[in-house]
Amino acid sequence: MTDPYLPRLAEVVENRVEIPEIHTLALRLLDGAAQPYHFACGQFNMLCLPGVGEIPISVMDKEGELILHTVKGVGRVSRALIAQPPGSRIGLRGPFGSSWPLELAKGRDLLFITAGLGCAPVVGAIRQVIARRADYGRLVILQGVKHSNDLLWEPQYQAWRQLPDTQVLLAASEEQPPGPDWTFGMVTVLLEKAHFDKQRCLAMLCGPEAMLIAAMRALQCRGIAPEHCFLSLERNMQCGLGLCGHCQMGPHFLCKEGPIFPYPKLTGWLENRGY
Ligand SMILES: Cc1cc2nc3c(=O)[nH]c(=O)nc-3n(C[C@H](O)[C@H](O)[C@H](O)COP(=O)(O)OP(=O)(O)OC[C@H]3O[C@@H](n4cnc5c(N)ncnc54)[C@H](O)[C@@H]3O)c2cc1C
Ligand code: FES
Numbered sequence: 001m002t003d004p005y006l007p008r009l010a011e012v013v014e015n016r017v018e019i020p021e022i023h024t025l026a027l028r029l030l031d032g033a034a035q036p037y038h039f040a041c042g043q044f045n046m047l048c049l050p051g052v053g054e055i056p057i058s059v060m061d062k063e064g065e066l067i068l069h070t071v072k073g074v075g076r077v078s079r080a081l082i083a084q085p086p087g088s089r090i091g092l093r094g095p096f097g098s099s100w101p102l103e104l105a106k107g108r109d110l111l112f113i114t115a116g117l118g119c120a121p122v123v124g125a126i127r128q129v130i131a132r133r134a135d136y137g138r139l140v141i142l143q144g145v146k147h148s149n150d151l152l153w154e155p156q157y158q159a160w161r162q163l164p165d166t167q168v169l170l171a172a173s174e175e176q177p178p179g180p181d182w183t184f185g186m187v188t189v190l191l192e193k194a195h196f197d198k199q200r201c202l203a204m205l206c207g208p209e210a211m212l213i214a215a216m217r218a219l220q221c222r223g224i225a226p227e228h229c230f231l232s233l234e235r236n237m238q239c240g241l242g243l244c245g246h247c248q249m250g251p252h253f254l255c256k257e258g259p260i261f262p263y264p265k266l267t268g269w270l271e272n273r274g275y
Contacts, residue, residue, distance in 0.1 A: 007091025023082040041125035045094030058121035109137035109196040118207030144187025
């Protein structure tokens with residue numbers, strides 16, 4: 001059995017600048033032919049740079065043998081990761097954690113609510129839904145950013161907007177955004193414009209915790225059942241294996257039971273500052 005603490009070596013095949021400080025790294029596992037890598041949408045990997053550190057990063061998607069991660073440089077490890085040129089090697093452990101409930105979502109209208117870099121962990125799930133379109137109801141994608149030029153993958157959002165039975169709404173909170181495709185405000189204002197069947201929808205949310213709390217309030221006001229809302233959370237992580245306790249939130253280990261939780265499991269913990 002492979003040691004789960006032992007990183008596998010991966011080569012940076014491409015380092016694409018999305019916007020300043022946010023890069024997408026396309027990684028190829030050096031032992032990928034012998035040990036193919038499979039992940040479920042929403043899971044994360046621990047990416048490490050020897051002598052620098054190791055951090056959890058969601059798998060954005062997989063294209064052929066390339067594993068894609070979109071990383072924002074915020075501190076020591078993330079800044080060092082986005083500075084890696086093509087050809088350099090990094091360590092990868094994973095995938096870890098729970099995934100978006102795409103089986104449970106079958107037959108339902110889907111609501112993806114994301115803000116900032118919270119859009120990255122849902123890309124694979126949205127692509128999977130589009131590839132199996134007949135299995136799902138309406139697809140509603142809501143994304144919030146501070147400024148319209150913070151939006152990653154605008155052509156991707158435009159392409160999704162053209163699909164049948166799909167609604168894509170964008171919000172910018174800190175400036176009057178350009179054009180009719182945008183709304184001024186937080187991502188939650190978009191819920192007023194979203195068309196979906198509240199009795200048979202399933203919501204998937206990812207973004208800063210304040211946004212998750214506000215969006216959950218708005219969803220509950222619209223009568224969406226809490227058990228049909230799934231949230232992806234972030235905490236400091238070390239082992240990724242449910243052993244060290246760094247990621248604990250009350251009784252939950254985010255690395256193992258999460259990062260994606262059905263909302264009822266988080267009631268009383270999410271709103272509790274300090275956890
Ligand atoms: C399951 C999971 C998935 C993630 N997916 C992604 C992803 O796809 N892309 C991405 O860029 N980041 C992602 N993150 C966040 C990423 O792990 C942190 O930004 C990273 O650990 C910061 O480490 P650092 O050494 O660069 O910064 P540090 O030096 O540790 O911290 C720099 C600053 O960032 C703050 N910070 C650290 N960790 C977080 C965090 N988790 N959330 C918010 N602020 C934080 C610190 O308080 C500090 O102010 C994810 C986190 C988790 C738990
Ligand atoms: S990161 Fe160690 S228990 Fe979750």
